[in-house]
Amino acid sequence: MPTLICVRQLYARAAWIACLGVTAVLAVPSIALACGCFSPQQPPPDEVDFAVDQESEQIIFEVPGDGTITAHVLIRYQGKPESFAWLVPVPTAPELALSETFTFAALDQATGPILGASATDLCPGPAYRCEYHPACPPLAYCPGARPARPDSGIGLGGDMSSAADFGSDAAADPGAPPVDVIGREIIGSYDTLTFAAGDAAAAVVWLRDNGFLVNETTAPFMQPYADAGMVFVASRLVPGADVDEIRPLRMTYEAEEPMVPLRLTAIGTQPHLTVTSFIYAPVAYEPRDHPLIPFPEDALTRGPEGRLNYGMVLARAVDDAGGDGFVEEFGGTPPGTERFRDGRCCTGTGDTCGIGGDGLCQCPADDFDAEDCGEDVVAGVGLLGDLAGRHGRVTRLTTRISAEEMTFDPAFRAADATPGATRRLTLTAERFSLSNCTADVLDRAALGDAVADDACSAVYCGEGECVLTDGGAGCACNDGFVARQFQDLDGAPSVTCVPETPPVDLEAGGVDLPSSCGAIDCGSGTCVDLNGFPSCQCEPGTGAALGLGSAGAPRCLTATHRSGSPGAERFTAALRDLEVCAPAPPTCRDGGWLVPLESDGVACLRNVPDPARLVVPPAPECRNDLCLDAEGNPVTRSDWRRRNDGCSAAAPSAPWLVLGLWLWARRRR
Numbered sequence: 001m002p003t004l005i006c007v008r009q010l011y012a013r014a015a016w017i018a019c020l021g022v023t024a025v026l027a028v029p030s031i032a033l034a035c036g037c038f039s040p041q042q043p044p045p046d047e048v049d050f051a052v053d054q055e056s057e058q059i060i061f062e063v064p065g066d067g068t069i070t071a072h073v074l075i076r077y078q079g080k081p082e083s084f085a086w087l088v089p090v091p092t093a094p095e096l097a098l099s100e101t102f103t104f105a106a107l108d109q110a111t112g113p114i115l116g117a118s119a120t121d122l123c124p125g126p127a128y129r130c131e132y133h134p135a136c137p138p139l140a141y142c143p144g145a146r147p148a149r150p151d152s153g154i155g156l157g158g159d160m161s162s163a164a165d166f167g168s169d170a171a172a173d174p175g176a177p178p179v180d181v182i183g184r185e186i187i188g189s190y191d192t193l194t195f196a197a198g199d200a201a202a203a204v205v206w207l208r209d210n211g212f213l214v215n216e217t218t219a220p221f222m223q224p225y226a227d228a229g230m231v232f233v234a235s236r237l238v239p240g241a242d243v244d245e246i247r248p249l250r251m252t253y254e255a256e257e258p259m260v261p262l263r264l265t266a267i268g269t270q271p272h273l274t275v276t277s278f279i280y281a282p283v284a285y286e287p288r289d290h291p292l293i294p295f296p297e298d299a300l301t302r303g304p305e306g307r308l309n310y311g312m313v314l315a316r317a318v319d320d321a322g323g324d325g326f327v328e329e330f331g332g333t334p335p336g337t338e339r340f341r342d343g344r345c346c347t348g349t350g351d352t353c354g355i356g357g358d359g360l361c362q363c364p365a366d367d368f369d370a371e372d373c374g375e376d377v378v379a380g381v382g383l384l385g386d387l388a389g390r391h392g393r394v395t396r397l398t399t400r401i402s403a404e405e406m407t408f409d410p411a412f413r414a415a416d417a418t419p420g421a422t423r424r425l426t427l428t429a430e431r432f433s434l435s436n437c438t439a440d441v442l443d444r445a446a447l448g449d450a451v452a453d454d455a456c457s458a459v460y461c462g463e464g465e466c467v468l469t470d471g472g473a474g475c476a477c478n479d480g481f482v483a484r485q486f487q488d489l490d491g492a493p494s495v496t497c498v499p500e501t502p503p504v505d506l507e508a509g510g511v512d513l514p515s516s517c518g519a520i521d522c523g524s525g526t527c528v529d530l531n532g533f534p535s536c537q538c539e540p541g542t543g544a545a546l547g548l549g550s551a552g553a554p555r556c557l558t559a560t561h562r563s564g565s566p567g568a569e570r571f572t573a574a575l576r577d578l579e580v581c582a583p584a585p586p587t588c589r590d591g592g593w594l595v596p597l598e599s600d601g602v603a604c605l606r607n608v609p610d611p612a613r614l615v616v617p618p619a620p621e622c623r624n625d626l627c628l629d630a631e632g633n634p635v636t637r638s639d640w641r642r643r644n645d646g647c648s649a650a651a652p653s654a655p656w657l658v659l660g661l662w663l664w665a666r667r668r669r
Helices: 002-014 101-111 200-209 216-227 262-268 310-320 367-373 375-390 435-440 444-454 571-577 637-650 654-668
Strands: 031-033 054-062 068-077 085-090 095-098 114-121 128-132 179-187 190-197 231-237 249-254 257-259 269-281 285-288 327-332 393-401 411-414 426-433 464-469 472-477 481-487 493-499 525-530 533-538 542-545 555-562 592-596 626-628 634-636
Touching: 054 101, 054 375, 068 101, 068 257, 101 269, 101 375, 179 200, 190 200, 200 216, 269 310, 269 411, 269 481, 269 493, 285 393, 310 327, 310 393, 367 375, 426 571, 444 555, 444 571, 464 542, 472 481, 472 493, 472 533, 472 555, 481 525, 533 542, 533 555, 626 637, 634 637
Parallel strands: 031 257, 054 269, 114 426
Antiparallel strands: 054 068, 068 249, 085 231, 095 249, 128 592, 179 190, 190 231, 257 411, 269 393, 285 411, 327 393, 464 472, 464 555, 472 542, 481 493, 481 533, 525 533, 542 555, 626 634
16 A cells, blocks of 8 residues: 555654663743754773764754744764665654654655656767658559458558567567666665666565565566556665664753754764754744855766765865855745545544554554554654644754864754745756767767766765776875765765865873774775774875775775765766767668758768768659559469450450350351
């Protein structure tokens, strides 16, 4: 059932490893504080893995306008997931209490950016096409003639192709894989594969061969979705995973405006920390004293491996705005429980379908299905509905910020402008390609540079340059910066440049902490310990790419190409400026000639036809004095008449022949 799939998918996203450590409250009048910092305790002498890596931070602020604010805080960081697999078809002094994890998952899906993807083939179209004179009409059978072989196809006036040949140009390549992989990436605890398939049975075999736990009996249920052109998402958790969930904390206190104390967060955070604030209030909200920036959609794309670069582009856009900008991802009417009442079974008036007590959570907003859904899901949906009922508007503001940039505590104020209709950030990740006409590109060096640069589409180095190495794209950091590997917004590992001296030194008080560099191999570089996180200072001429089995650290390899950019761009846009030869002219059948077409391609020696092929040949002479005899052979109509009418008229008919023979016999007597 669609609702069941939705609930399970949301709950999977809600199974975060969460932790909250509030270590201080600043005495700032009329400013609400939410969040805090991670401050690791001094580890045992033999404990090396002591660092706390805050991955992202989400806060729900309630601003009713009565001088109080309620903040629901969820923080997640990288943990160890458990093994799991699934497949789904797809066409977003305080008063303390616990909040609901599932609410964050539902709210995130309902208000998060809608990201589409498209691909444009830049190969030019043909510069010529074949033209033919109208064919002569097919010959009819002569009057009275009947075909000797009526099923032979003789005399149909055309070159009939066999069924085996029909559509052969569009037939699938028998060597092509059974699935069309759209993208594969690590998202939190999940290794996900998005694909399209025409033959579900073949797709199931392919998935099993690639390590996904899919049963062969799944194929008949997949096939209708495949026939409808839908795509599939196959997911598995990282092997050996372990899930430990801690519920968010809710705080209610006296204040006028919400604020996030980022300066405290700098103690234990990863680079480009994603901070998202959901502000429930009667009016729209905006950052106070910090810019609200537009998202640069012209940089959004998928990298060559299919990875969407939304998070990287967001980080670069914030940095380009001075390191303190915010993007509005949603603004408008808060989502409520209506999304959990879809379908005829979830009506809110009773268990009309008799699904209560079946062990499946189909209607979490309805009392009759509460036991099946579980307390956490029901409570999470209930809180989502309560928030929508108490507040007329929600604004979602997101930024990405690193520890060295956490020198301010962003506050939010009611927006001056009159809020408009509900708006949700909707973007399209465009990707351009010349892969189908590589040999026809005139400037091969520029093509090679663009293809190499494309590896940096989903990498953002910040204070460094994205380079290509034998191990993939990596970062050549500026002086004073080192490379660090971290978990990015999409859940997949990334590399970026961070200060070689962290803004917060955990050993400043004389505490002797163990180094994280003991088992780290940086390749052509030196390991630098940053508060328990291994980083690599690479030698000149190298770049730090994702490490291979190097305990969460990058590896310095020789740079084979330099992009001249920190990355996070739509590098394939450069392909639009390259000149490409138009395709070679087609070979026309007998009687045909070439007609020029408008083409984006340029004229090259190999695609300029012989002038004689442009000359229009004489039109065929169609004869109307021919017809087909019984054997299907053309004859003139006059010959046919003489053969059938003329000859039979000169010959005596049967009665006269008898009379003539009788007279001849009498004369002989």
